[in-house]
Amino acid sequence: MRAFPLAAAWLISAAAITAQPVPDRHAAARFLGRPVTITEPALDADGFFPKGPASLCLEGPPRRQCYKAEEEFGRFPRAEIVEISRGTSALLFSVASGGVSGWRVHFALLRPGPDETLEDLFLSDTTVSNQSEHKFIRQPGISASPIFVTADYVLGMDEGHYGEHRYIISAYLWRRSLEHNGSFYTLADRFMTVRKYESIDQPDVIERERREILARLRRVVGARSPRPKPRPPVAR
Structure with missing residues (x-):
């Protein structure tokens, strides 16, 4: 050792x-x-x-x-x-x-x-394969802290190990946890790409899927935000 x-x-x-x-x-x-x-x-x-x-x-x-x-x-x-x-x-x-x-x-x-x-x-498991990518993305409109993103290949039917594959994209946000009494990165969203990418030539899947990643995260963050209470009717 x-x-x-x-x-x-x-x-x-x-x-x-x-x-x-x-x-x-x-x-x-x-x-x-x-x-x-x-x-x-x-x-x-x-x-x-x-x-x-x-x-x-x-x-x-x-x-x-x-x-x-x-x-x-x-x-x-x-x-x-x-x-x-x-x-x-x-x-x-x-x-x-x-x-x-x-x-x-x-x-x-x-x-x-x-x-x-x-x-x-990391409160969520972030383990990936050697045919993966990882990156921190900064998008202040979604999170004040960088977003941790991984892309890991999925071996589809009749696909070779190092051929073209679809990828699982996982995005982790920095959030406050009352249960754990602190702030941590937790899984916020996960999806499989529609497109296939070469797995051996470093295709930069995360950058190519960036627009979809951020669009989905905006919906996730928006769904978590408290909605304004309806105004009481005005007496006439």
Whole structure:
């Protein structure tokens, strides 16, 4: 098992996971003034499956705080800073599972918690395949915070693994939760594209579906907004 600063993790993993350019997001050697360390497990003899999970830690002071992925996710760990709102940022941590031609990618959005752990601000499961895309979209008319969007392929009948596919688009909004006493990203909308896209040539599905994504989210946000109460009849 190897532990290394985040800058080294970036070099190891940059070619492994498809990612789109994102505003206000960059590789981080430090976060909130504290060093970031990623620990990557050793692989099996064939070099395809990790022998444990990867972890990310913020070093002290005041204390070391860590996040450990689920057991199967140990390859290609990387982390970047994402600005959620003015004065509030988090670490987007991504790590892949074992696999040969296909594998899964897990995301966690991390901030220091109240104890020795890092809190994941994704309340919904955001795991996707290696034939996926992810991106933060800024659209102030829908959300003051960036919208996290993923696009993951769907293997249709008689389709080859790396051929043309339709995609499942998932959009996550930053919302206040009374139950969890804080703000978190939760699933706001999900749909399957009508159009098929090549899955091996990085087609930028999210950008091509951007108009549909935002149109649907406007309806979602509008449905959640309180409607004005009807005015009482005017006495004559």
